[in-house]
Amino acid sequence: MTEHKQNPMDSSEHLSDELFCEMLVSQHRAPEETVELAEMKDALATYRTETMAWAERRSAAQPSLAAAARRQHLWSAAPQWAMAAVAIMSITVGVLHFTGVPGDETAMDEQTIPAAAVAQANPQQQIADDNALLESINSALNTGSTLPVDALGLSRAQNAGTRHHGSVE
């Protein structure tokens, strides 16, 4: 490298690769330019011009990208739409659950409703049954001793004790 910098051109006017590379970039023609360098510059200039002409011609035949951009925008937004749909579903299910709108309980209630309806289908019979039940309860209460303590004889024993204490005094 250092050797090249000290002696960029050898006796046969052959540029070092480093200098060749540097001079290849510059636009103006230096007086020390070799034939090889000048030809390479011309070749690159021709390459630039001709390939650009080819690319412009091919690009002009290409369709508009606007439709592709719109399509791509829709596809790129698809995951966002999916996430939004999942979020809305979750919120809806949560709200319905906590506000007490019947879910599975509805089915259970639907099973009990027909039984109640059957019971209320004959109200006169129901009233008669209720009255008979109340009657039986009343009759059971009115028969025998009035108090459970009477049945056990505890009230008499209590009275006797009271009298005993009184006699001592």
Next chain:
Amino acid sequence: MATTLLHADVLKFATRERVSVAMELDDIDTLARNYRPRLLRFVMASVRDEDLADTIVQDALLKAYRNRAGFRGDCSLNTWLTGIAVNLIRDHARTQKFKFWKKAGASSVDASEMANHLRSSGSSPEGTLLAREQALQVHQAMEELSPNQRTVFLLRFIEEMELAEIAEVMDMPVNTVKTHLHRAVKSVRTRVGGQRV
């Protein structure tokens, strides 16, 4: 006073440039009209397949349009677009399909439209017969370069980018870019010079 005026002019110019770039980026067809030929030339010289080059250029423009909010204006729009194209070429180069076509095409003479255009007599007054022949030799010599060497060579001598811009586009240090460039020039010089002699 003069400094303040100059500063104001620079700011005004920068603002105008930014507005212009934003307008270009907001309209995909304007973006394609202004940058597709340049991108296509670079991508085609890199991949040597017209259909693949069209696909990569289209993907690059769509990607740029989709991510236009991410363009901060630190570099030119052309540099930014070229960087996107370089990354897409790298992605495609990793796929087996690309490797297969590359292998199949390596043994045959480059019969791509671009190579044929270089071969044909053409209508450009700049293209003398000798220059045209040597341009084709440069095109063929680039085929033998490594991907990094070819990209650096193209960006430097065909796209006429500065070394710092190439370093940014290729995401590598400037010194590495210089190394790839010198090796590429040496190789191309040997091939083209050898055929000349």
